[in-house]
Amino acid sequence: MNFPYKYNSTKLLLISVISAVFIVYPNIACLSWELSQMDKTVHPAHLSFFFFRFVFFTVLIYIILIYNLEKIKTVLFKKRLIQTFLLALIAYLVYVCISYLFSIKADCFTSILLFQFFVVGIVCTFVGHVFLLYAVQLKKEQEIEQLKIENLQSRCSALTNQINPHFFFNSLNGLSALIRKKNEENTLAYVNKLSDVFRYILQSEKKGLVALGEELEFAEAFRYMMEVRFANKLVFNIIVGKDKMELKIPVLSLLPLIDNVVVHNIIDSQHKMVVDIWLNKQMELVVSNPVFPKHAQEVTNGTGLHNLENRFSLLMNRQIRIEPGEKIFRVYLPLK
Numbered sequence: 001m002n003f004p005y006k007y008n009s010t011k012l013l014l015i016s017v018i019s020a021v022f023i024v025y026p027n028i029a030c031l032s033w034e035l036s037q038m039d040k041t042v043h044p045a046h047l048s049f050f051f052f053r054f055v056f057f058t059v060l061i062y063i064i065l066i067y068n069l070e071k072i073k074t075v076l077f078k079k080r081l082i083q084t085f086l087l088a089l090i091a092y093l094v095y096v097c098i099s100y101l102f103s104i105k106a107d108c109f110t111s112i113l114l115f116q117f118f119v120v121g122i123v124c125t126f127v128g129h130v131f132l133l134y135a136v137q138l139k140k141e142q143e144i145e146q147l148k149i150e151n152l153q154s155r156c157s158a159l160t161n162q163i164n165p166h167f168f169f170n171s172l173n174g175l176s177a178l179i180r181k182k183n184e185e186n187t188l189a190y191v192n193k194l195s196d197v198f199r200y201i202l203q204s205e206k207k208g209l210v211a212l213g214e215e216l217e218f219a220e221a222f223r224y225m226m227e228v229r230f231a232n233k234l235v236f237n238i239i240v241g242k243d244k245m246e247l248k249i250p251v252l253s254l255l256p257l258i259d260n261v262v263v264h265n266i267i268d269s270q271h272k273m274v275v276d277i278w279l280n281k282q283m284e285l286v287v288s289n290p291v292f293p294k295h296a297q298e299v300t301n302g303t304g305l306h307n308l309e310n311r312f313s314l315l316m317n318r319q320i321r322i323e324p325g326e327k328i329f330r331v332y333l334p335l336k
Contacts, residue, residue, distance in 0.1 A: 016062035019123060023057050023116050052098075060091045061120055068128025075132060081125045088121040177229065186228045193228075196221045204251040208315050212285070212335060213245030219254045219277070226258070230267050239278040240285075248336040249285065250311045257287045257331055260305065266292040280332070284321075288330040305331075 321332035
């Protein structure tokens, strides 16, 4: 089983050095007394072996820690303890052999030395076990987070897909109106822009947040369709600085708003519709339009605004603001 963690070798070595200092502290405390009891001719050899003992424990702790972090994957403390103590035992035997090699036999079987190797085994086992438990917990948290993201993407895709049929039928109505007028040039332009719009909608299924500039380009294509359909009685004023184009917004945020303008309002020579899109000081994208309510309102299920609210809540963790005035209808879309 692979766990999502990495350790820093330099920091691990530093931990080993500090741990070795504590392990050999009894030897450090006794060093002056031991030297005072010896002939000065053996001081260099004794100091050399003292230095060797310190380096030996440093390397031993480093190796056992790495072994615990990389090789021992069991969550059972007892099994980890047994494996670690086997390593410590092997290290002790190596230490004994080296001591005999240098003819320093008195150091091999002292209670202090045995206790030092015991402490090394306990400390390395504890560190490895705690680190493994942390790694397991981290892995679970990442899996839970991944499930949340996948669930979020599924919910957003479902909401986005609900928009498509609503827009599709409205677009066909516009196309049929142009066909009845027998204006081939406008009909062809409408079909070309409609294909661009649908291409963006199909690609949106793989996206969550998009750049504001990308969403406004889609609005421009949609604007052309609407201007052709309504013979320039529907006008868009988009005022957004170029330096703000990288701000993020949920994909297809403008589609339901613009679509609702067409669905719920009279648009003719007496009721020219001007849709304004701009950024306010709170970095919200404001979409506003005058209200020219139809005498007989079309029956709708409120899918557009409801889904838009849900997608902003899921992707941005923020809410849109709606101001349904009698003369002006405004929607405020927070950006990221």
